[in-house]
Structures are given as C-alpha cells and as structure tokens.
Amino acid sequence: MSDVYIIGAGETKFGELWERSLRELAVEAGLKAIENAGIFSRDIQVLYGSNSLAGIINGQENIGALISDFSGIAENHIPAIRVEASTASGGAAVRQASLAIKSGEYDVVMVGGVEKMTDVYGSEIIDLTSSVLDREWEAFFGATPASLAAITARKYMADFGVDKEALAMMSVNDHLNASKNPDAQFKNKISVEQAMGATPVAEPLNLMDCSPVSDGAAAILLASEKYVKKNKIDGIRIASSADAQDYLAVHSRKSLYALDSARIAGKSALEKAHVKLDDISFAELHDSYSIYGLIELEELGFAEKGHAKDLVFDDIKLGGRIPVNPSGGLKAKGNPFGATGVGQFVEAYRQLKNKCGERQVKGAKYALLHSMAGTGSMSVVHIVGGE
Amino acid sequence: MGEVSRFWRESVHRYRLMGNQCGNCKRIFFPPRDVCPICHRESIGKMKDYTLSGNGTIESFSVVHDVPPAFTRQRPYIIAIIRLDDGPSVTGQIVDSDPGEVEMGKRVTSVFRRVAQEGESGIIEYGYKFVLA
C-alpha cells in the first residue's frame, strides 16, 4: 500500500466571521491549499468535504457539491463527498481520504473542512450543537455538550483529587499558543486567575473551559508516494491513522470520565506507525472542554489515570516535554466543528515544515493529532511525520 | 427541535421509565435497546420490557447556566447522571432543591414533570426528572 503525504495546506482565520459565508470560507481554504501545494486544481481526483452542522445551521446539505462547484472544479466532474462524524468530521475525512489513496484508486485527494456557526441567533446554537449528543435521551432533558463535560469534570476532580486550577491550565496554554498564531480566534493571553474566575457556563465549567462558537475552514491536499516521487515534492508523511467508536451517550459508558475511543484509537495509531509516545514531538488534542484535554493526555498514554495534572503546569508548554496544542487548540485557535480536525493537519504540516515562527516546536519530527466526536463517541488519531 | 411525532414515539418509555432486559445475560438497559451490546445476536427477540424503580444515586451533576431556548424559563437548572438501582444510568434534571443541597452520592427518586417548552405557546414536553429522596 502506498504511503500518504500531505503536499499542501491552507486555512482561513478562525473566529466570528460575520461577513463570510459557508461557501466563501470553504473556497478560501481550498484555494490556499492548492496554491501552497503548487499543483493545479485539475490534478485533484476526489474531494472529501468535512462538515458537521451545515444542514441545521445554514440549511445547506450537499456540501461536497457546494465546495467543488464554487472552487471552480465542477467541470472536472470529480467525485465530491461529505464526511460527517460530528466534531470528529475532520479527522474522519482525512482518514477516509488516506484510505482512498492507499487503496490505489487515487493519487491526489483534497480534504476540505468547513463550519459556519454564527448564522443563528443567541442561544439557538446551544440547541443545534446539542445534536452531537443523543437527542432523545440526553439533550431532550436539557443536557448540553458543556453540561456533560461538566458532569465528567466534577466526577473526575472528586475521584482523583484534581483542582480546578489544573483544568484552567489547559486554557491558559491554549491562549498563550494562540497569541502566536495569526489564524487563531483569540490572540489574548489569559492568566490562571482569569481562567478560573470567568462566567459559569455549566458548573464547574466556565467560559474559559469551553471552546467558542467559531466560523472557519481548513484544507489539505494528500498525495500518493508515487505522485510525490514523480513530481519531486517534499511532502509530510501521514505515518498512520486509526479510529474507534464508543457509546453515543455518556450515561451508557463504563465510567463518566473514560474516553475509550481516544485510548483505543491512540494505541492503534501508534502501533501502526511503529512510533513510541516518546517519539512524539507535540500533540494537537480535541480539547473542546478543558477537562477533555486532561483526560485525553491520560487515555493517549502521556500520563497515568488522574495524573494529567502533573503535566499541565509545565510539560505541555511550548518547549516542554510534550507540547500540547501549539496551534492554540480548540479553546483559543477556535472550534469550527467540520474544520477543526482538518485544521490540526494544517498546523502539523506547518510545524513539521518548520514554518511556525514564534510557536514553532523545535526539531518537530512526529505529531499526534486527536479529533473527537461529541463527548467521546468517536476518536480519530493520526500520527504525522517521519520518513 | 419540536417534531412532535419523534418525541411522542418515545413517550411511553419516558413517562414510565421503561427500559428493557436482555433475556440472555439478564442485563437491564435504559433507554431500551433492540440488541444487547454484550450478547449481540443471542439477544435478538429476547429483549423484554422492564420498568425501572426510579430510585438511584447521583453519580455527578452540573448547574447549567448557558441553556438551549426551550429551557430558558428553567435557567439555571441541574442536570445529572443518575445510577439507577436496577443497573443503568440515566441523564435527567434534579428539581425542587437548591444547588447547595445536591451532592454526588445522594439518593434520588424519579418524578413525572414538564421537561421543556418550545417558545411561549409552543409544545410542552413531559418526562422524568429526579428529586432528592
């Protein structure tokens, strides 16, 4: 089977982009990726679109056709398919695209992720994003994504004796890194006091524990080994990918703070890549809520259960033992659902090409990228880098 | 999300806390499932209705401030995951208590209440909530 390489990457700024439409965002990211790769749009053989909520937020389905049409490639008549796996759509789309190349069917594939979340009024977005939960047995009763993360956080902190300060440190780190990322939604650094004293959203979580409502798009181009050799392209290798599923609702899982999907996908991805955790230069984690960042560090193997608190004060910083979210993460780079996971690849590509300036992870060789659906019903883990 | 038929379909389970039991391994599920996730095909056709007692223990909870439109009138409310004595855990609100009284590990029992209202004159949804026992 062919190795798969990232040969180009591009993204829009993430944020509340009131004046930009769903299609404009998608096209901007796609064109940036094509230009970055130095190829022609006619070279693309299939398009995978990643999107979570356009049907209910924007009233727009058929996202594959929308992106390919307005990227100007309708006359190429290539297949264009949308991948939906809730907030893990991005990671899932990249994995499907990689498999399409590995199958031998295609040599050049585009993955474009997009979400336009600010097109609804007020608290309506809380109802719409609750569609990533079990609508009938969680959201119906008033559970929201934030409140389920909060339920997890309360139990986790009590059982392992973890202070709220440890959760706050995830957000402090995200904001610090995002302040060095021109594409990030938030450029302001925050103190641990600010992170702990923010307005409550779903206690014990507050505004600084929660990823924002974001608009944005991200795109990457993937190519086969044959294609990069023939065209002498210096691509970044996708060493492995894996995904795993879990129960949809938190109340059905074996524990309120187990993220089995992350544990299983992470272990499988490392094994397939023949890479050890010690080889990982940095991780981009799906910290839609601060608590998930801590639990993911544990489930992925960077810390023992209940001990992520030992990493979050120092080790996760740029220059630390295992830098986490050099991009700014979901909290501060932003979380435009369908674009979030693809955006992790944009960051990885730039980091592994040593093009991240102030937020560059020195000597970055391997990245671990974790994309997660909802409260943990699915995880996709990719290892990127290496020869 | 006010599609009447969808929620009406589930109302019998929601009104009476009716789950089901796998005839093969005897595990109890709520909400009811057509297939036991442990026994798979061995369970097909053997899932029997089972009405839960409604008594349980608070596993964890959150006081929710940022709420969806249908819950605006209840803001802030307490959402919890309750471990029922019969086995399964459920997600539901804890009502009739101050947030200060609610703690992990406390005993609760189910009550039948209005859950949500779509707009000022919209559809009213009913179902279970929990009160401290």
Ligand SMILES: [Zn+2]
């Ligand atoms: Zn069974």
